[in-house]
Amino acid sequence: MRGMNRRTFGLMAGAASMTLAAPMIARTQTKPRVVVIGGGSGGATAARYIAQDSENAIDVTLVEMNQEYTTCYFSNLYFGGFRTFESITHSYDRLASGYGVTMAFAMATGIDRDAKTVPLSDGSSVPYDKLVISPGIDLIYDSVDGYSKEVEGDIPHSWKPGEQTRIMKAQLDALEDGQNIVMVAPPNPYRCPPGPYERISMFAHMLKSKGYSDSTITILDPKPKFSKQGLFQAGWEQHYPGMVEWLGPDVHGGIKGIDPSTKTVMTDLDDFEADMLTVIPKQKAGAIATDAGLANDSGFCPIDPYTMKAQGNDDIYILGDASIAGDMPKSGFSANSQAKVAAMSVRHELIDSRMFPARYSNTCWSLIATDDGVKVGAQYSPTDEKIASTSSFISQNGESAEVRKETYEESIGWYKGITTDMFGTT
Amino acid sequence: MRELAPSTRMELQRGGKSPEQEEAEETFPREEPMRHRQGGKAASTSVVQRARFIAVAMGFVGLYLSMAGAVWAEPANGDVERGEAEFRNCIQCHKTGPGTGHGIGPNLHDVIGRRAGVLPDFRYSRALVAAGGLGLAWTAEALDAFIANPRQNVPGNRMSFRGVDDPQKRADLVAFLATLTGEAQARAVAVSDDVDGPATEIGASAMAIEGDSAYGEYLAAECLTCHQATGETDGIPGIVGWDRKVFIRALFEYKTNVRTHQVMQLMTTNLGDEEIAALAAYFETLDAQ
Numbered sequence: 001m002r003g004m005n006r007r008t009f010g011l012m013a014g015a016a017s018m019t020l021a022a023p024m025i026a027r028t029q030t031k032p033r034v035v036v037i038g039g040g041s042g043g044a045t046a047a048r049y050i051a052q053d054s055e056n057a058i059d060v061t062l063v064e065m066n067q068e069y070t071t072c073y074f075s076n077l078y079f080g081g082f083r084t085f086e087s088i089t090h091s092y093d094r095l096a097s098g099y100g101v102t103m104a105f106a107m108a109t110g111i112d113r114d115a116k117t118v119p120l121s122d123g124s125s126v127p128y129d130k131l132v133i134s135p136g137i138d139l140i141y142d143s144v145d146g147y148s149k150e151v152e153g154d155i156p157h158s159w160k161p162g163e164q165t166r167i168m169k170a171q172l173d174a175l176e177d178g179q180n181i182v183m184v185a186p187p188n189p190y191r192c193p194p195g196p197y198e199r200i201s202m203f204a205h206m207l208k209s210k211g212y213s214d215s216t217i218t219i220l221d222p223k224p225k226f227s228k229q230g231l232f233q234a235g236w237e238q239h240y241p242g243m244v245e246w247l248g249p250d251v252h253g254g255i256k257g258i259d260p261s262t263k264t265v266m267t268d269l270d271d272f273e274a275d276m277l278t279v280i281p282k283q284k285a286g287a288i289a290t291d292a293g294l295a296n297d298s299g300f301c302p303i304d305p306y307t308m309k310a311q312g313n314d315d316i317y318i319l320g321d322a323s324i325a326g327d328m329p330k331s332g333f334s335a336n337s338q339a340k341v342a343a344m345s346v347r348h349e350l351i352d353s354r355m356f357p358a359r360y361s362n363t364c365w366s367l368i369a370t371d372d373g374v375k376v377g378a379q380y381s382p383t384d385e386k387i388a389s390t391s392s393f394i395s396q397n398g399e400s401a402e403v404r405k406e407t408y409e410e411s412i413g414w415y416k417g418i419t420t421d422m423f424g425t426t
Numbered sequence: 427m428r429e430l431a432p433s434t435r436m437e438l439q440r441g442g443k444s445p446e447q448e449e450a451e452e453t454f455p456r457e458e459p460m461r462h463r464q465g466g467k468a469a470s471t472s473v474v475q476r477a478r479f480i481a482v483a484m485g486f487v488g489l490y491l492s493m494a495g496a497v498w499a500e501p502a503n504g505d506v507e508r509g510e511a512e513f514r515n516c517i518q519c520h521k522t523g524p525g526t527g528h529g530i531g532p533n534l535h536d537v538i539g540r541r542a543g544v545l546p547d548f549r550y551s552r553a554l555v556a557a558g559g560l561g562l563a564w565t566a567e568a569l570d571a572f573i574a575n576p577r578q579n580v581p582g583n584r585m586s587f588r589g590v591d592d593p594q595k596r597a598d599l600v601a602f603l604a605t606l607t608g609e610a611q612a613r614a615v616a617v618s619d620d621v622d623g624p625a626t627e628i629g630a631s632a633m634a635i636e637g638d639s640a641y642g643e644y645l646a647a648e649c650l651t652c653h654q655a656t657g658e659t660d661g662i663p664g665i666v667g668w669d670r671k672v673f674i675r676a677l678f679e680y681k682t683n684v685r686t687h688q689v690m691q692l693m694t695t696n697l698g699d700e701e702i703a704a705l706a707a708y709f710e711t712l713d714a715q
Contacts, residue, residue, distance in 0.1 A: 049647065053643075333651060336651050337648065337651065340644075340647040340648070344644060354640055354641075354644075356641060356644045356645075359645070359648060359696065361648055361651075361692075361693065363652075363689055363692075375688065375689070377688065377689055377692055378692070379692055379693070379695065379696055381696070390695070390696060391692060391695050391696070392692070393688040393689075393691070393692050395688070409661040410652075410661050410662055410689075411661070412660060412661040413652060413659070413660045413661030413662030414651070414652045414661075414662060416654065416658075416660040416661075416662075417650065417651055417652040417653060417654050417660075417662060418651050418652070420654050420655070420656070421650050421651055421654075421655075425654075425655070425656055
């Protein structure tokens with residue numbers, strides 16, 4: 001999109017949609033069809049908004065492997081004992097019954113871009129006029145030497161929700177006083193920048209609330225700094241003095257790998273042996289996107305900042321963690337925000353509904369301890385280069401307990417809000 | 427072994443990557459105050475002071491408050507003047523003059539003794555209508571219990587207010603509310619009716635625009651990530667069905683730091699008159715469920 005401003009792009013997109021939409025409708029004599037792959041924050045939101053706002057003028061199919069969706073966000077609060085597993089798990093029923101979305105519980109095995117169909121694991125295939133992909137991330141297990149999918153049951157990453165979430169909770173609950181946790185944190189860019197550190201906070205909260213005084217938690221981080229670092233480190237000092245230790249590359253000198261059999265992490269500085277070891281490896285866009293050739297060398301997918309279309313594609317949109325969304329972090333809030341821009345573009349091109357300038361926003365709340373919530377947020381606008389941050393805020397150290405409690409309560413409201421926004425009202 | 431002297435570790439941590447490398451790896455905004463506004467600091471101080479005051483007040487009354495209404499202290503004697511001052515926290519939402527209509531919340535004129543959820547021209551939550559149907563009436567005692575914790579007292583009601591912990595302040599408020607009867611016009615009324623006031627009022631530029639509801643519907647998607655379309659509140663206020671002027675005024679108050687809330691101040695920075703008018707027009711059409 002370099003060298004093209006929004007207006008000229010809109011004109012071209014409009015022209016393209018006319019030439020595409022007319023023969024398509026003439027050919028099939030059916031409603032335009034949208035297929036959405038991935039029922040998370042990006043995909044579920046896109047499916048709902050396209051179906052709802054087109055008032056039945058567009059057929060929407062949502063392809064999703066799982067019958068239920070467990071959110072990654074607030075899974076840390078499950079570890080900390082603030083939420084149940086059930087409370088972070090949601091049904092797709094309302095998307096079907098309330099908004100007319102067709103649910104296809106299967107795995108999309110590929111994308112046939114010439115035939116414009118998505119083959120599914122059950123042998124069927126779904127045709128599309130517009131395709132929205134929101135596949136989330138895949139883990140590059142061997143980015144940490146010695147780590148593999150085979151050992152994830154013993155050394156959980158829990159960076160994809162579901163079974164992994166339960167495994168990690170069981171391991172945490174089984175720890176005894178004096179036993180230690182070691183986390184290998186991920187390199188940028190990754191899903192949920194404050195997530196590993198909120199997770200550490202919730203681990204510490206659990207150990208503290210059980211009265212443990214001899215257990216320690218060590219974070220071995222390939223990054224020299226991390227999201228909300230000042231807030232987390234001040235919080236750890238305040239709530240869990242002496243329990244949490246963060247070591248950046250300047251201290252450990254480099255993470256050489258792990259020995260899964262002994263749960264040991266080898267670094268240039270020393271070997272770290274854990275009773276509970278968790279590794280969050282490097283990440284890339286979900287396989288469906290990379291297999292379709294939509295990712296670049298970074299492992300993620302470039303997009304058009306004005307529409308969330310896959311760069312160079314007029315009929316494929318990419319949302320959420322899999323996309324390269326400029327200054328936006330990989331978060332559920334971001335994916336939800338991007339989905340609304342994509343939904344508007346899809347409707348505009350298929351049924352000529354009104355197109356408004358794209359707007360994006362994000363806020364990430366993190367819980368450090370009981371009633372001690374912090375947040376960071378920003379607004380973004382599309383430019384020819386990227387989705388660019390226009391203004392931002394972050395919680396401050398020294399805020400009153402009352403403000404922190406309000407921030408936590410607000411995060412609960414947000415969780416209810418975004419899950420209602422994604423899955424519809426019950 | 428793995429233990430390093432703390433001082434050594436600190437030095438090691440401080441050494442480091444070049445600023446360019448750090449920039450490249452930073453995916454989040456840096457830790458600095460709202461850099462796009464200047465008035466924020468003074469305004470947020472008052473919030474902190476208020477929070478400190480509430481914290482101190484809670485310390486005094488904490489014990490029996492924690493019993494959540496099971497045991498109430500001896501009813502305190504309310505002071506009308508103090509109550510009127512306290513009521514300034516309520517006037518964002520509640521009007522008090524006879525025949526002056528409603529704000530976000532119902533008009534509180536003649537509230538004492540009134541059955542809950544009965545004013546014909548106000549859209550109450552189902553919860554409050556049901557509570558009224560089951561016999562809830564706003565006696566001084568009932569108001570005291572409600573104001574202490576609205577969400578807990580009538581679960582499912584839409585009043586976006588945390589509650590007043592201090593029993594003396596509640597008594598003062600109830601004493602003030604008791605004066606809002608007959609033709610009596612409390613002094614606070616003049617303030618609460620500012621939404622319909624002179625042209626110099628905040629947000630007048632947006633109020634003069636006829637909002638584009640379709641544009642508002644698109645913009646509203648950004649709000650609905652947090653604020654529920656049903657009008658339900660779960661730690662975040664419901665914003666559906668508001669009078670458009672009240673809505674516009676609230677957003678302008680965030681824009682100009684009269685109200686301080688980091689997320690809302692951020693969300694309103696990129697909203698101009700046209701956007702705010704459009705949002706107000708759209709949300710006014712939604713019905714709370």
